Amino acid sequence: MERTSIDLWVGIFVALGLTALLGLAMKVGNLTTSSIGETYTVSANFENIGGLKPRAPVKSAGVVVGRVSDIKFDASTFEAVVSLSIDKRYAFPKDTFANIYTAGLLGEQYIGLEAGGDELSLANGDKIMQTQDAVVLEKMISQFLYNKASEAPTDTATKTESPSTKSEDDALGANPLDAITQTATP
Amino acid sequence: MTVNTAAQNIVEINNLSFGYKGRLLHQGINMVFLRGKVVAIMGGSGTGKTTLLRLIGGQLKPSKGEARVEGQVVHHQSRDGIYKLRRKMGMLFQQGALFTDLSVYENVAFPLREHTNLPESMIHDLVLMKLNAVGLRGAHKLMPTELSGGMARRVSLARAIALDPDIIMYDEPFAGLDPISMGVICDLIRTLNDALGATSIIVSHDVKETFAIADYVYFVANGVVAAEGTPDDLRNSTLPFVHQFVHGEKDGPVPFHYAAGDYAQDLLGFENTRQGA
Amino acid sequence: MIRFSVLVSLTRMLRNIGHGFSNRILRLGAGARLFGLTLIYSGESFRRFHLTIREVYFTGVMSLIIVLVSAFFVGMVLALQGYYTLQKYGSSEAIGVLVALSLIRELGPVVTALLFAGRAGTAITAEIGLMKATEQLAAMEMMAVSPIARVIAPRFWAGVIAMPVLAALFSMVGILGGYIVAVPLIGVDAGAFWSQMQANVDWRLDIVNGVIKSIVFGVACTMIALFEGYDAPPTAEGVSRATTRTVVTSSLAILGLDFVLTSFMISM
Structure with missing residues (x-):
């Protein structure tokens, strides 16, 4: 193969590579705004x-x-x-x-x-x-559950009049998930 | 050693020993190569003839003794020093060793391009001159794979003489060639040597061709120079080894059998080991 | 008697292990020596830079087709697989990020290097091995031309140049393949595809690190291929074994180096 055509091909090759890198930087990496x-x-x-x-x-x-x-x-x-x-x-x-x-x-x-x-x-x-x-998601969830737990007993008491003294007493200390299941299954 | 002999002897090998892996190939070899002569190193296969060429070229280091080229000890030279010496040497390898990725023209141009800064037109003329000398000017566009064995060796010869070396070394130049190519190479070695005023060192085991062109012959056997002299001396030599070699006899000082124990013992021993196992 | 033979076979086994181990260490040393010599002779070979350009043609340009086609398919498969998982979590727009990051950080450099070892590495080993077997290297030596400067160094630098170029092209074409599957075929929004990608691909942490990886792989792959060729016994069997070893050693070296480099880059 002639030296000139090899030079040409290698030139194209390297230029393509640089273009790809530039393309990655601009189009993919968004260098324009990140720097x-x-x-x-x-x-x-x-x-x-x-x-x-x-x-x-x-x-x-x-x-x-x-x-x-x-x-x-x-x-x-x-x-x-x-x-x-x-x-x-x-x-x-x-x-x-x-x-x-x-x-x-x-x-x-x-x-x-x-x-x-x-x-x-x-x-x-x-x-x-x-x-x-x-x-913070965990904080939000626990806050939500805490609120739910504190209001849950009254809800269930009025609705079903079940003997829920236990849940009233323990509402604050109870596992919030219990409260959720209670409300979810009246 | 006087200055006069140093000028006469372009290459000298003094008490040289060489071996690897504990096996000594050469044990105190002495040789002298006179300027302008065609000198042959002969011997059976595996006697380290090619190794001698490599020691002269500085590709290997002797274990003891020295090889001198133009008065300089080869293995004492630095890399640059060895390269400087090698520019005065041309070598024809056994298979030609042409660069397969370059054309015939580029192969011959290779040493010129590497070692000179000649303009392209000058390189062109030199390459065609060298190719003409080996009769292959018309083949300069071919690739090495398109050449026959004899042609490849002639191109390789053109490449070896591209820089007009003082010493040309031939590693088995006749091996594996048809009789015509052999005659051509034979003729070329002699004429090129005389035309360039160079010294030729031929490593070969082809008696007829070598004797036809050599001025002086060294016989190497068992790591030493077993005999030396002009081809006529050696042809009439009464030394048993030389006689066997020159006349190609099957058995003699060089035995037909590789060194082995007792034949009967070997055959019976097989039975013994079987029983033992 | 039996106990004795057990002892013999045990010592033989240990001796074999020891021999294999010391052999590997020796080869590693020889490889490092060739690497050092290559660097030393590089200056000499740079004076004739067209030799390196010629080798870039043979290692780089000739590997383009296989690298680009593989990249296209890898990108498409990534997009398909990514979509399959991402849509379960309702975030199929993140497919652009997934494709781009996997290609730029890992697959681009690694798969390119593996393909390079198979395509160009074996060619280098076979070529050098044959040059040695046919005494071309010895002939060069005798002509006072260093084979390391004339043959080894240009191929080495060509590999080091070609690898990052090929890896960058691989990533680019892979992303294109991913785009074609994600946007026209699956129907992910084109804007989301690109913007998610741009928001999450970092120039230095992702792209530059990917380029660094591919340069390191280029050095390792090319050097292994060159060494195996240079070290091959000058017979047909020797060269064919060396070629196999090039692929095996390069692949292991690439994956091992990838782990080391990735852990460095993440800890930095």
């Missing part, structure tokens, strides 16, 4: 961040405006300190609200920013004062 050029960093304290991880997206109105750059634990306040790198193009008022949301029921967690009405904007190194913790 934000100029950023400024603000921090926010949370009592509980749930499953939030570094590099999780920071969204406002559903649009990615930055990334979680760092998560630390503050031993004096026993809170999580989350650093957010936000794109320089977007300025947020000082009283912006930071929430930890979950994408879908079981999806990954991200930070949602809700803009306030302050005249002044957040600058590099500022702190977001108003935050809302992650919703």
Whole structure:
């Protein structure tokens, strides 16, 4: 085979490979938005961040405006300190609200920013004062069950008039699941 | 050793021993190769003739003694030094050893491209000259797989002389060739040697062809030089080994049988081991 | 008498184990030595870079068809299997992420390397083994040309260049195959397919790590193929055995290295 045609084929081959890599980076890896050029960093304290991880997206109105750059634990306040790198193009008022949301029921967690009405904007190194913790699913369920359990005996008592003194007494200490089965099978 | 003899002897082998895995192949070999001569090393198969060529080329290191090329001890050289010496050597391998992925032309051009910075037009002329010398100028476009054994060896010879070497080494140049090709190669070795003013070292066991062109012959047997002399000397030699070799007799100092124990004992021994098992 | 023969066979067994073990260590050492020499002679071979380009053609371009076709099918199967499981949990949109991540992080580099070992690795071993058997390497040595600089190093660098290129193409074509099954055939929303993928594939953690993996596999695969060829006994049987060993050793090395690299990358 002639050297020139080999050169041509190898050139095509390498070019194809670079295109594939570029395609992966742009179309699949979305390099364009994940590597934000100029950023400024603000921090926010949370009592509980749930499953939030570094590099999780920071969204406002559903649009990615930055990334979680760092998560630390503050031993004096026993809170999580989350650093957010936000794109320089977007300025947020000082009283912006930071929430930890979950994408879908079981999806990954991200930070949602809700803009306030302050005249002044957040600058590099500022702190977001108003935050809302992650919703921890187990906590939510147990709270729900606790509520159910505490109201369950009255429900069943009025409906069936069964001798439910036992359940009334033990309602608080009882296994919430018992309460559920009781309500579910009247 | 005087300067004069060093200039005369292009290659010298002094008291050289070589062996591997505890088996000594050579035990104190002495040889001298005079400038401009065709010298043959002969001996039976497996007597380490090819190994001698490799020792001269520096591909192997002797266990004892030395091989000198142009007065320099080969195995004392650095890699660059050995490569420098090798540029003065050309070698024809047993099967030709042509590069199968290159054409005949590129095979002959190979040493020129590797060791010189000649322009393409010059390489073209040189390659065709060398191929013409072996009579294969017309075959320069062929691939090695398209050549017959004799042609492949001639191309290999053209490649070996591409850089006009001082020493040309031939490893079994006649083995496996038809009589015509053999005659052609035979003739080429002599004429190229004289035309280039080179020294040829032939390793062979073909008595007739070798004696026809060699100026001097060394016989190697049992790791030593068993006999040496001009072809005429050796033809009339009364040494039993040389006589057996030159005239191709079946039995003699070189026994027909490989060293073995008593024949009857071997046959009976089989029965014994069977019973023992 | 019987006890004695048991002892004999036991010592023979131990001796065989010891022999096999020390043999492997020796070969490993010889392989490492060839690797070192290859690196040392690389500079010499880079001066004649068209030799490397030529080998990229033979190892890379010639492997394109098998790699691309395999990638397409692997992508399609991934999408089918992924959909089958994901739709049970009502998250069939995540199929894009599944296909992309499995290809970029694992299957792209690993399957490409396995195919490369079978397609290009065996060719390299057989070629070098035959060059050795026909004394071409010795002839080169005698012409004062280092076979390592002229034959080994260009093939080595060609393999190292070709592997990441092939792996990137594998991932890209695999994702395309996954897309074709997921979107037009199954009916997953195209927007969801791409956006889920983009939201979850990270440039550095996934793509760059995948490329690093394929470069390491390229080094290992090519070096094993070269060493087996260079070390092969100069007979027809020797070369054929060496070719088999190339496939076996490369495959094991790829999978072993994959585990090591993955655990490093995850812990980092």
